[in-house]
Amino acid sequence: MKRILVTGANKGIGYAIAERVLEETDDSFVFLGARDADRGGAAVKSLRQPAQDRADRVHLVELDVASDASVARAAEDVSRACAGEPLYGLVNNAGIGFGSSDLAEVFNVNTRGIQRVCQAFLPLVGDGGRVVNITSASGPNFVATCSAERQAFFTNPEVTWAEIDALLTECEGIGGDKDAFAARGLGDGSAYGLSKACANALTLHLARENPRLTINVCTPGFIATDLTQGYVTDSGRSPSDLGMKTPREGADSAIFLLFGEPEGSGHYYGSDAKRSPLDRYRAPGTPPFIGD
Numbered sequence: 001m002k003r004i005l006v007t008g009a010n011k012g013i014g015y016a017i018a019e020r021v022l023e024e025t026d027d028s029f030v031f032l033g034a035r036d037a038d039r040g041g042a043a044v045k046s047l048r049q050p051a052q053d054r055a056d057r058v059h060l061v062e063l064d065v066a067s068d069a070s071v072a073r074a075a076e077d078v079s080r081a082c083a084g085e086p087l088y089g090l091v092n093n094a095g096i097g098f099g100s101s102d103l104a105e106v107f108n109v110n111t112r113g114i115q116r117v118c119q120a121f122l123p124l125v126g127d128g129g130r131v132v133n134i135t136s137a138s139g140p141n142f143v144a145t146c147s148a149e150r151q152a153f154f155t156n157p158e159v160t161w162a163e164i165d166a167l168l169t170e171c172e173g174i175g176g177d178k179d180a181f182a183a184r185g186l187g188d189g190s191a192y193g194l195s196k197a198c199a200n201a202l203t204l205h206l207a208r209e210n211p212r213l214t215i216n217v218c219t220p221g222f223i224a225t226d227l228t229q230g231y232v233t234d235s236g237r238s239p240s241d242l243g244m245k246t247p248r249e250g251a252d253s254a255i256f257l258l259f260g261e262p263e264g265s266g267h268y269y270g271s272d273a274k275r276s277p278l279d280r281y282r283a284p285g286t287p288p289f290i291g292d
């Protein structure tokens, strides 16, 4: 039985990942993470409906990735439900803040949330298990605007969580002063871009520290969800006119990293499930990135 926890899975891309895991892998079991029990319960109900065999293969886990206490409680719940059997996979999908300027709030979910969940849940993942972090092309796009020194930081295979945490704290100290970010080689200080660039770097750290696991990171692509709805509304155009894809298409790369044959651990993948660089955008369909 492949037991997989997906965070932020009550809607959007996380829900689509959970649905495709259940559909495409008969021996799978999904722990559906949701910070709100009612929203999570509704998602579990809807995932259970299409086929009777699914009713026993999806279970709600109340999990707010921004809260130490909630993550600790959720790890206890999952450990109890697993009854000594290991998790096969963990998908860190929960995310916020596309267009937000609240650095602390966005970092606490998109970056510190991943570290918090990994600290609590990696001991439950069995040898050879998979961890998939969902970040964004906003990460490499942000790194491309940074100074050479900062770019070296974001792509350093030896980067540590302590260094990443210190950078997040430094950025929170700068606050909303865009000129100060630029002066420090940190582009425009976009909360979302920074959080995702740091989550990509965190994946390097996690992969290095956990060689018994395969830990990779991907962008889902440009997907029509609640996260991007404001952008659609402001543009006055339709998601398809804007080239956006569906949440199910946005699950492609995560499904590959869960069940396919990625090259190794500690790599960033594009929405086409091909390797991509950490410091510049690679469009889907163009040659994959080759390198460390």
Ligand SMILES: NC(=O)c1ccc[n+]([C@@H]2O[C@H](COP(=O)([O-])OP(=O)(O)OC[C@H]3O[C@@H](n4cnc5c(N)ncnc54)[C@H](OP(=O)(O)O)[C@@H]3O)[C@@H](O)[C@H]2O)c1
Binding pocket: 007, 008, 009, 010, 011, 012, 013, 014, 034, 035, 036, 039, 063, 064, 065, 066, 067, 093, 094, 095, 096, 109, 134, 135, 136, 137, 219, 220, 221, 222, 223, 224, 225, 226, 227, 228
């Ligand atoms: N859509 C895109 O174009 C796009 C592009 C690149 C990357 N991404 C990334 O893909 C991931 C999924 O985004 P989406 O587009 O599917 O957005 P979404 O529809 O807004 O879904 C986000 C999910 O994360 C959950 N969440 C937010 N804060 C949480 C917290 N503190 N604890 C637990 N769950 C939390 C939300 O729960 P609630 O319902 O309770 O708010 C929701 O289930 C995010 O990491 C996002 O950054 C999306």
